[in-house]
Amino acid sequence: MTAIEANFDGLVGPTHNYGGLSEGNLASARSEGLASSPREAVLEGIAKMKALADLGLVQGVMPPHERPFLPLLKTLGFSGSDAAIIEQVGREAPHLLRRASSASAMWAANAAMVSPSADSGDGRVHFSPANLMTTGHRAIEAPQTRRALARIFADSERFCVHDPLPYQSDFADEGAANHVRLCENHGAAGVELLVWGRDAATSYDGRFPARQTRQSCEAIARRHRLDPARTVLVQQARTAIEAGAFHNDVVCVGTGTCLFYHEQAFEDRDGALAAIRQAAEGLFEPAFVEVPASEVSLDDAITSYLFNSQLLQIPGEDRLVLLAPEETRENAATRAYCDRLVAGNGPIGAVRFASVRQSMRNGGGPACLRLRVVLTDAERHALSGNVLMTPALFEALNAWGNKHYRDTLLPADLADPNLLVESREALDALTALLGLGADFYPFQRG
Template sequence: MSSAREANCDGLVGPTHSYVGLSPGNLASTLNAGEVSNPRGAALEGLSKMRRLSDLGVPQFVLPPHERPAVGLLKSLGFSGSDDVVLEAAWKSAPALAAAACSASPMWAANAATVTPSADTADGRVHFTPANLLTNLHRSLEGPQTTRALRRLFPDERRFAVHDPLPAQPHFADEGAANHVRLCADHGAPGVNLFVWGREAWERWDGKFPARQTREAFEAIQRRHGAARAIFPQQGKAAIEGGAFHNDVVCVGTRECLFFHERAFEDRALMERQVRAAAGDLFEPAFVEVMEADLPIADLVASYLFNSQLLVIPGEDRLVLLAPAETRDNPRAFAVAERLASANGPIGRVEYIDVRQSMRNGGGPACLRLRVVLTDAELEAANPAQRFTPGLHTTLADWVTRRYRDSLAPADLADPLLLTESREALDELSQILDLGGDFYPFQRDG
């Protein structure tokens, strides 16, 4: 068994972070639509979270924002002329399309890809499949640039395999690692992979909110990656209807511990039997379930208790739950969290962190990161300029302070100066993170 650690690849909030309400089924996004956002504050909150985890001994990498506004989308839909002219015309005649082209949604890196560590793959490499995210227009733009970003971060093809996204059609709707959980005795040991799906490809879905992940998408990813000990539990329909648009809103797991809500799985008993069978003699799973009576779905979605990061911290015997401040502020969620910490279970303590700008769009601490289990050699093979350090924190905080607005109303997205500001910021960032001069579309287009 090789030594390995779970690294976090956190999405850096982009300059166009806004509340436009683009995501049906995401109750926070809908509730806060039209409000004024603070891109600078959001990016600094994300950097502070990265710094806290780095200080705790968790390896951190930075995933760069995508270019927004996505002028290329608008040109492909028939708008023509200079980029400024295209944006102006789109905002006048098709504001919903223009808003989608401005979304900073790549900040939620849990949706960037599904990852299988080398301990579980057939060829001994770390495998990535970037998500096609086709359920929502604004997110469906992300796949190609995410693929480019992951190949820059993990360039060594002897150690890493970054696949293309699955075919962009509804049968293979894929939302990435937000619906994947890996359990194991140790990060470097063989694990059990839970691929949690919301609907089957040929199923007639009549729910109030979309079920975004198909079983067929995850089956294809499992085959691609050669992912061992895979099971395919179904996400609870009641959870989706209650606003849990991804499984990571109702479930989080690491090492032996699966921490989940009573409504998380359509068949909880079947899920447990399958996990135990797949774990075999490798480890004894620890199931930590929170009942609806203790935390109703409405409080769960408001507090995002399960969209926390469950962490292995060097020097600590039990796991640490890094929860959003909203969990602390919700009496029922706070009571559940504090009982966890006082019980003699796998979770030893809870920390709270402020990511309110992200939370108001329905993204908690877990949404902002992509987990990647890496051996020491694999860690060393990643792009060192993207490895988070105190020095990089200082550099990026200065960059954000200089380049980002501290107030952005939805109407401000139509400001042609925002396009110039964003491109200038991203051009500087590509140098800071050593991404190359051709990383963004505007750089390639001259």
């Protein structure tokens, strides 16, 4: 069956700021307290989406979440008018205001794990929204993420949108940032690689939290009805987590038959590769592209986000294209490696660069911004809303971002009640633009 791999990128929200909320994310920690530019951020993301659509790829849009999120603050005992709540929390608990105002849902790679219909036992595309329970600012995302997925992928005969896994430490789940699918072609059965950082049955005493559990990966494989023989669970290297690779997609990316990864990505590298080969037997021959630590250190890989790139099959091109952040080009080690990579005869034939600097300063590269969804022609035509990138949608989104987003924003500015009004006006306009309905956000439902 013919199918394509679509990218659904998260739109950056109007409250994009550098609050330094993500433990283990070194870029986020370095940027804490700096001035952000929400307008630049959203326009960078829209430009990246348009560039991929222009290359002939199917590119979708995931809406931002309502921020600041008043329901969280009200649950914590703050009361009064919305403006009064914002002002009170800004005075008394600014850390809670940063948590309620985070635009982290922009990183759609953490929105959900997705399994295509070719892999699932019931022939539907399965979505499991990530509970993101390891970090407080992201743990509030799952209900709205589920609503977005259920609204866009509304045809229950073709799509199955699950509830998130239980909010228990045993089932901590960070979504597709810890998931890779390999296949000969997208419409055929493939191998699903689920990467975990800790086993909930044992203790973990690392410098940074290991966010994904083995148990969550096992649960997702069961609920997506994956073939156990074609499903591989692999442990991320503790060394990588301790170096700041808080998700597997900071050290590994793959598409088609190609897995592009750092030498120190997996705790048991040889065992992981052997398990993938065994799962792929009779389907395809995996193409492993390993980056030696002697050429690119873990520190350089994490600083440059070489692996937090999109690995793309562009129509008309025989070899894959790696879409990396500009920071990869600016790092001497990764730039030199990329030059050697494309000069060879391997599966990756070109490296292109995208400017997503606002996202990068908070620890998210091109791969963080997108959720990959494999769709057949029938599934693609069953999508709801105006969410696929076209020239007209690009122009409309550009105008929308320029109109509604601030040029600069400091964490202290989150205490301005006017920001709440501006954000809601922006989201109201966006729901009409994307055809998501007038009841999409909590504030719209009263």
